[in-house]
Amino acid sequence: MPSNELKRKGRGATDFCCTKDNKLCVVKWFDNREVILASTYKCVDLVEPVRRWDKKQRQFIDVSCPQIVKEYNQFMG
Structure with missing residues (x-):
């Protein structure tokens, strides 16, 4: 999916592609x-809500996030 389509869908939009053998x-x-x-x-088996700050609304909002992103953020310093 092109970047502008994800942006149009808004925060939490996800697209993925896997190989035929799922490796x-x-x-x-x-x-x-x-x-x-x-x-x-x-992969994107599990999607959970995460809290993100929304600058326009000036409050925290829930955004759907794939498990792979959560794990990456957890182990990055």
Whole structure:
């Protein structure tokens, strides 16, 4: 999916592509900007809400987030 389509769908929009044998999965997720991650063991099986600050509303909102992104953020310093 092109980047502008994800942006049009809004925060939490997700697109993914897996190989035929499911050994590699590439996930594109839109938060404030587009995030692209590839994994050999996780895909978008599980999508959970995460809290993100919305600048326009000046409050926290819930945004859907794939498990692969949550794990990446957990282990990054």
